[in-house]
Amino acid sequence: MPDHFEDMWRTIEPLGRAARSGGYFRQPFASAERELDAWFVEQASARGLRIESDPFGNRTAWWDSGSGPGVVTGSHLDSVLDGGAYDGPLGVVSALAAVEVLRDRGFRPARPIGVSVFVEEEGSRFGLACLGSRLATGAISWSAARELRDRDGVRLDEAMSSVGLMEEDPQPWLSSEQLACFVELHVEQGRDLVDRGEAVGVASRIWPHGRYRFDIAGEPNHAGTTRMEDRRDPMLTYAMTALAANKQARLAGQRATFGRVETAPNSTNSVPSGVTAWLDARCESDEVLASLVESITRQAGERAERDGTSLTVTAESVSGSVEFDPHLARRIAADHETGDWPVLPTQAGHDAGILSAQGIASAMLFVRNPTGVSHSPAERAETPDCLAGVDALAETLERLAS
Ligand code: GLV
Ligand code: MN
Numbered sequence: 001m002p003d004h005f006e007d008m009w010r011t012i013e014p015l016g017r018a019a020r021s022g023g024y025f026r027q028p029f030a031s032a033e034r035e036l037d038a039w040f041v042e043q044a045s046a047r048g049l050r051i052e053s054d055p056f057g058n059r060t061a062w063w064d065s066g067s068g069p070g071v072v073t074g075s076h077l078d079s080v081l082d083g084g085a086y087d088g089p090l091g092v093v094s095a096l097a098a099v100e101v102l103r104d105r106g107f108r109p110a111r112p113i114g115v116s117v118f119v120e121e122e123g124s125r126f127g128l129a130c131l132g133s134r135l136a137t138g139a140i141s142w143s144a145a146r147e148l149r150d151r152d153g154v155r156l157d158e159a160m161s162s163v164g165l166m167e168e169d170p171q172p173w174l175s176s177e178q179l180a181c182f183v184e185l186h187v188e189q190g191r192d193l194v195d196r197g198e199a200v201g202v203a204s205r206i207w208p209h210g211r212y213r214f215d216i217a218g219e220p221n222h223a224g225t226t227r228m229e230d231r232r233d234p235m236l237t238y239a240m241t242a243l244a245a246n247k248q249a250r251l252a253g254q255r256a257t258f259g260r261v262e263t264a265p266n267s268t269n270s271v272p273s274g275v276t277a278w279l280d281a282r283c284e285s286d287e288v289l290a291s292l293v294e295s296i297t298r299q300a301g302e303r304a305e306r307d308g309t310s311l312t313v314t315a316e317s318v319s320g321s322v323e324f325d326p327h328l329a330r331r332i333a334a335d336h337e338t339g340d341w342p343v344l345p346t347q348a349g350h351d352a353g354i355l356s357a358q359g360i361a362s363a364m365l366f367v368r369n370p371t372g373v374s375h376s377p378a379e380r381a382e383t384p385d386c387l388a389g390v391d392a393l394a395e396t397l398e399r400l401a402s
């Protein structure tokens with residue numbers, strides 16, 4: 001089995017990796033991610049799996065066996081900008097390796113087993129995370145999604161058509177009628193498993209989270225001749241808002257980040273005309289999330305008044321709290337040779353969360369990340385832990401598909 005996993009890993013490791021940072025650029029419907037998609041089709045076909053592709057670019061490779069709704073695993077192959085190697089691909093490679101393990105053991109599933117790849121999980125190109133699973137389940141309508149644009153102004157339907165996807169009026173298709181359950185294996189994106197000294201864990205829940213666009217308009221002017229007291233500088237409003245968000249989240253034990261900011265006209269010797277910045281906020285409950293964002297928005301508005309700027313805040317996406325199926329989590333976590341696996345919450349969003357919110361029994365397995373760092377070139381998982389993850393996934397699939 002190690003060979004299956006390591007051979008696949010070696011093949012995909014260079015795809016989309018930047019020489020400079022060592023990080024990955026695997027944006028959806030663009031070259032590296034398309035190479036990974038072709039690699040997935042080739043690997044699945046080589047294993048005799050039947051590939052089902054939807055109009056949005058999602059794929060499922062089926063091991064047809066038994067009857068009834070399938071037991072499905074998988075993850076995504078896209079990355080954030082300058083991301084890590086493991087976030088997404090670890091789940092896909094482990095899924096194919098786990099199928100191989102079960103076949104080598106002569107396991108005969110009582111239900112079909114599927115390996116899924118969902119597109120644009122990170123929202124790094126079109127701004128909406130888990131876009132593929134949202135479209136497949138109908139969590140977002142095609143008419144709303146098709147208007148999304150990337151940073152170059154390319155619309156989602158144009159990007160999809162450019163790689164040969166798209167139908168006239170694509171419909172959601174994914175429901176609990178096709179899927180008995182979904183189990184996503186993922187690299188851990190924090191330090192809980194490191195602190196516990198465990199290689200594998202199971203997810204209990206996902207914190208609610210959202211992305212909010214702050215548009216701040218000011219008055220463009222000369223950086224030298226405009227007296228300081230005469231300025232209406234949106235950068236000041238933004239700077240204070242970023243500090244306020246950090247402080248409020250820190251004091252409340254929650255998470256708030258401004259990781260993306262654009263300024264116009266982006267000129268060193270001009271007071272900017274406008275700043276657009278994106279707040280990523282994540283909290284332990286829906287109520288706390290709403291109240292944190294409301295409070296950051298209020299402080300930003302007060303500062304805008306002081307700066308003579310104007311502020312508009314738009315919620316681009318809000319994902320509510322997800323509680324994974326507790327019976328499924330317990331069933332997966334309990335009674336292993338090495339003892340029960342720990343059950344932990346996560347602050348990261350995942351396709352498994354979207355499926356769960358749409359009524360599909362879902363669960364997640366986490367594999368220890370020794371750096372605890374993610375969405376960064378420093379993201380890691382050691383090979384023995386990856387192999388423990390494959391074993392855990394194979395054991396899980398065997399339990400669920402027997
Ligand atoms: C996805 O990884 C997210 O949590 O933003
Ligand atoms: Mn991921």
Ligand code: MN
Nearest residue numbers: 080087122375
């Ligand atoms: Mn991610």
